[in-house]
Amino acid sequence: NAGVTQTPKFRILKIGQSMTLQCTQDMNHNYMYWYRQDPGMGLKLIYYSVGAGITDKGEVPNGYNVSRSTTEDFPLRLELAAPSQTSVYFCASSYSRADTQYFGPGTRLTVL
Amino acid sequence: AQSVTQLGSHVSVSEGALVLLRCNYSSSVPPYLFWYVQYPNQGLQLLLKYTTGATLVKGINGFEAEFKKSETSFHLTKPSAHMSDAAEYFCAVSVNTNAGKSTFGDGTTLTVKP
Numbered sequence: 001n002a003g004v005t006q007t008p009k010f011r012i013l014k015i016g017q018s019m020t021l022q023c024t025q026d027m028n029h030n031y032m033y034w035y036r037q038d039p040g041m042g043l044k045l046i047y048y049s050v051g052a053g054i055t056d057k058g059e060v061p062n063g064y065n066v067s068r069s070t071t072e073d074f075p076l077r078l079e080l081a082a083p084s085q086t087s088v089y090f091c092a093s094s095y096s097r098a099d100t101q102y103f104g105p106g107t108r109l110t111v112l
Numbered sequence: 113a114q115s116v117t118q119l120g121s122h123v124s125v126s127e128g129a130l131v132l133l134r135c136n137y138s139s140s141v142p143p144y145l146f147w148y149v150q151y152p153n154q155g156l157q158l159l160l161k162y163t164t165g166a167t168l169v170k171g172i173n174g175f176e177a178e179f180k181k182s183e184t185s186f187h188l189t190k191p192s193a194h195m196s197d198a199a200e201y202f203c204a205v206s207v208n209t210n211a212g213k214s215t216f217g218d219g220t221t222l223t224v225k226p
Contacts (some may be wrong), residue, residue, distance in 0.1 A: 004155075031212065040121065042202060042216040043156075058213070090155055097212025098144045103155030 002026050006091050006104035013081040013111045021076040021107050023091030031094040032074040033101065034058075034066065036087040043090065049074055050097070081111045114139040114205045118217035126225045131175075131190040133220045135203030138184065145186040146204040146214070147177055156202060162186065173197070198224045 007022045025032065030051045035043040045058030049068040063085060065077040074093075078085060088108050092101040119134040137143055144163050148156040160171025167179040173196075177188045186203060200221050206214040 033213075035216075040218070042218040045213060048213060092155075094212070098206040098208045098214075099212065100146065100158050100161060101156075101214060103148075103157065105155050106153075 004091055004093055004102050004104035006089075006107050008107060009105065010108045011110070013078075013109065015081060015083065015111060017081050018077070018079045019081070021078070021089055021091075021109075023074045023076065023104060024072050025074075025091075025093040025102070026072065027093060027095070027102065028071060029093035029095050029102070030071065031097060031099075032068065033092045033094075034064070034074070034076045035090045035092065036060065036085075037090060037106075038087050046076065046089075078109075083111050085109065086111045114143060114207055114215050116203050116205045116215055116217040118201075118203050118220050120220055121218065122221045122223065124223040124225060125193045127195055128192050131188070131193045131197065131222065133188040133201050133203075133222065135177075135186045135188065135217060136184050137186060137203070137205045139205055139207055141207050141209065144206045144208065145177075145179060146206070147171065147175070147186075147188050148202045148204060148216075150200045150202065150219075152199075159188070159201070193222075193224045195224050195226065198222055 004025045033048045034046040047066040049055045091104045115138045146161045147159040162179045170176045203217040204214045
């Protein structure tokens with residue numbers, strides 16, 4: 001049982017490039033979340049999903065997109081990367097709403 | 113909407129001393145409360161949680177927290193700090209509505225001095 005896996009671990013992008021951060025969970029959780037963590041700050045919710053085919057915006061969705069075609073996968077797409085998107089990105093999942101969240105190891109993204 | 117405030121972004125204790133990390137929350141409905149720990153270059157992992165029932169909650173690694181509704185607090189304690197407790201700690205609140213999204217505090221970095 002791998003839990004929540006994220007790829008890549010590290011990435012450097014140039015301004016204006018795009019990329020997809022991958023997130024997969026093998027716990028059959030319905031709820032999945034994407035957060036960003038900036039230095040000295042807590043986690044800010046970017047997007048979340050309550051099940052396959054259903055996604056919604058979180059606190060800081062601008063510049064990002066998501067899709068949820070399967071229960072297992074919840075990729076995060078960055079279009080036209082900007083320096084303000086330099087951050088550590090965490091994917092998480094939970095079995096039910098308001099329940100414990102299980103986090104992936106994170107993707108450290110730098111936009112230059 | 114819910115919110116959480118962690119008092120003190122940095123806490124330093126000596127090995128063997130009491131650890132006390134403070135968390136206050138705001139919620140219009142009964143909250144679910146969590147403490148997560150983050151070690152360097154890792155994701156967050158659950159230390160303990162309160163949902164309903166007993167207000168004193170015990171977690172992993174000797175940590176515990178007490179839900180005090182009258183004080184809207186959920187402080188994290190450990191009687192005797194170990195060097196391995198050095199990490200960042202996050203308090204989080206969620207409610208069983210609105211997709212159950214969690215709101216996280218800004219975190220408290222715990223340093224343990226030998």
